[in-house]
Amino acid sequence: MPRPHLIFVFLFIFLFLQEAFPPTEALPLSTSSRWIVDGSGRRVKLACVNWVAHLEAMVAEGLGKQPLDAISKKISSMGFNCVRFTWPLFLLTNESLSSLTVRRSFQALGLNDSIADIQAKNPALVDLPLLQAYKVVVENLEENKIMVILDNHISRPGWCCSRTDGNGFFGDEFFEPEAWVDGLTQMARAFKGAPNVVGMSLRNELRGPRQNVNDWYNYMQRGAEAVHAGNPNVLIILSGLSFDNDLSFVSSKQPHLTFSSKLVFELHWYAFSNGNDWQNGNPNQVCGSIAAGVMTRGGFLVNRGFPLFISEFGVDLRGSNVNDNRYLGCFLGFVAELDVDWALWTLQGSYYFRQGVKGMEEFYGVLSYDWSEQRNSAFIKRISTLQSPFQGPGLSDASPYKVIFHPATGLCVVRRSLLDALRLGPCGETEAWDYTEQKTLVLKATTLCLKAAGEGKKVELGIICGDSATKWELISDSKMHLSPKLAGGNGSSLCLDVASDGNIIVTNTCRCINEDMGCDSENQWFKIISSSRPLVKNKQSVIEWLINGFAWFD
Numbered sequence: 001m002p003r004p005h006l007i008f009v010f011l012f013i014f015l016f017l018q019e020a021f022p023p024t025e026a027l028p029l030s031t032s033s034r035w036i037v038d039g040s041g042r043r044v045k046l047a048c049v050n051w052v053a054h055l056e057a058m059v060a061e062g063l064g065k066q067p068l069d070a071i072s073k074k075i076s077s078m079g080f081n082c083v084r085f086t087w088p089l090f091l092l093t094n095e096s097l098s099s100l101t102v103r104r105s106f107q108a109l110g111l112n113d114s115i116a117d118i119q120a121k122n123p124a125l126v127d128l129p130l131l132q133a134y135k136v137v138v139e140n141l142e143e144n145k146i147m148v149i150l151d152n153h154i155s156r157p158g159w160c161c162s163r164t165d166g167n168g169f170f171g172d173e174f175f176e177p178e179a180w181v182d183g184l185t186q187m188a189r190a191f192k193g194a195p196n197v198v199g200m201s202l203r204n205e206l207r208g209p210r211q212n213v214n215d216w217y218n219y220m221q222r223g224a225e226a227v228h229a230g231n232p233n234v235l236i237i238l239s240g241l242s243f244d245n246d247l248s249f250v251s252s253k254q255p256h257l258t259f260s261s262k263l264v265f266e267l268h269w270y271a272f273s274n275g276n277d278w279q280n281g282n283p284n285q286v287c288g289s290i291a292a293g294v295m296t297r298g299g300f301l302v303n304r305g306f307p308l309f310i311s312e313f314g315v316d317l318r319g320s321n322v323n324d325n326r327y328l329g330c331f332l333g334f335v336a337e338l339d340v341d342w343a344l345w346t347l348q349g350s351y352y353f354r355q356g357v358k359g360m361e362e363f364y365g366v367l368s369y370d371w372s373e374q375r376n377s378a379f380i381k382r383i384s385t386l387q388s389p390f391q392g393p394g395l396s397d398a399s400p401y402k403v404i405f406h407p408a409t410g411l412c413v414v415r416r417s418l419l420d421a422l423r424l425g426p427c428g429e430t431e432a433w434d435y436t437e438q439k440t441l442v443l444k445a446t447t448l449c450l451k452a453a454g455e456g457k458k459v460e461l462g463i464i465c466g467d468s469a470t471k472w473e474l475i476s477d478s479k480m481h482l483s484p485k486l487a488g489g490n491g492s493s494l495c496l497d498v499a500s501d502g503n504i505i506v507t508n509t510c511r512c513i514n515e516d517m518g519c520d521s522e523n524q525w526f527k528i529i530s531s532s533r534p535l536v537k538n539k540q541s542v543i544e545w546l547i548n549g550f551a552w553f554d
């Protein structure tokens, strides 16, 4: 049990840190080159979760499971600072739907049970008009300091998306461009006064036989101008073609808009975007080729001075989908390195009614079926370091350094104290590294470097840097294996790895570099990423210093 005065020390430091890093964002947001920034020019990273309100009922999911405020607090407690909140166009433009209350909408679908459930958990919402109920959700998110992106997900309410559902592209059965511009205008105006509505996604996953680049520019520019005229404070977020998998055409021609510093592009990337490739191929080769494809279809935009928002990604959180699991490590490495904004698919643990099924469970949802707890808390821990920015304006005065990130755990290579072994730990406590042209990984402000000691052995911090044990190449197609020139005892290549019985960093024989389809090398995947996060080391030493001080006074 800690001595009482130590508790005061920790309390003092906790309060001090809270004071030093206030969680305030000066809204509205705008863009500065590839970054989304607040009013003071400081980067704001969108770490969103999708929340669905575009299905037949047109009501935010889950309100029959838990009180609204409890859901908002869950979102925030999982570290998300933002919700991509979906809506169907007809909620605004189809009189017979927009005139409904929550109760009447469920009645029309024969979902009396849902009415009773909402009556029990959120009685104030039951007899509100649909748009009003949507607004109440946005307001509650604001009370909980959560930003909102309004996402026009579809026209006719229902599950999205197929190539032939009549909602895919301008001119499709339910996608009349004038109605769309009208609906966007109304939605922009309706939320003009809502400070936490920071962006509007103009249309989700354009697709289908009618899709073409000329119409994309024609209509997306019109939609963007309409939203900007309706609410100049929101970021304008444009989706690509082919289910939002493709923005490559923007490389040769940029949208022409009358306003600046508001444009963001969104891209989707799932495992199933590539069928079963992850499961069927060698993970390094699949990761290398798919990540390169994502760069040419959207990732390149950050090098062209545009923010990129990966507004949908996600996995089956039961953990049993091999395709999803292999994709996730590659995806997280990519996102850490590019440090893009993102929105996880998805929040809801279940739906009122989806694709003809009442109460369908959502295994990609971070909340459990009854919305009371996390479906998979290890997953939330794993993505948590990506919820804060690594780079961007205004983060700190620290000169940029490198961190060694381990996507399989979401942790980084750290040392607890001077003499401690290198191990995985929270990226907030990372060592600051330099990755030199000679391929050595040097601890910043020291002459110590990462040094391999052989097969199955702990890596060390060497004093003599430059020999074969201290030169680390990024090998394999994934470029995520860190391999020293030093070979294993039997001549095989060594790779940085994590000891199977803990979190100690070791080197082992490189696994499934190529050819082998049936093996996972994820535990040997690392990314050397740039960071200018404030280093927490100083705080730790302050704590140590204070504790020592108190101990000394005892």
Ligand SMILES: *[C@@H]1O[C@H](CO)[C@@H](O)[C@H](O)[C@H]1NC(C)=O
Pocket: 090, 094, 095, 096, 097
């Ligand atoms: C409005 O929605 C109703 C109900 O889904 C539908 O039957 C009707 O065709 C829609 N009207 C228009 C103009 O899209």
Ligand SMILES: *[C@@H]1O[C@H](CO)[C@@H](O)[C@H](O)[C@H]1NC(C)=O
Pocket: 107, 110, 112
């Ligand atoms: C649903 O409730 C309405 C109004 O109370 C009632 O008229 C209707 O019969 C109910 N439907 C079912 C399927 O129970």
Ligand SMILES: *[C@@H]1O[C@H](CO)[C@@H](O)[C@H](O)[C@H]1NC(C)=O
Pocket: 455, 488, 490, 491, 492, 509
């Ligand atoms: C070298 O040894 C390691 C572990 O002892 C083993 O996994 C690997 O297959 C060996 N490599 C060769 C080429 O024999």
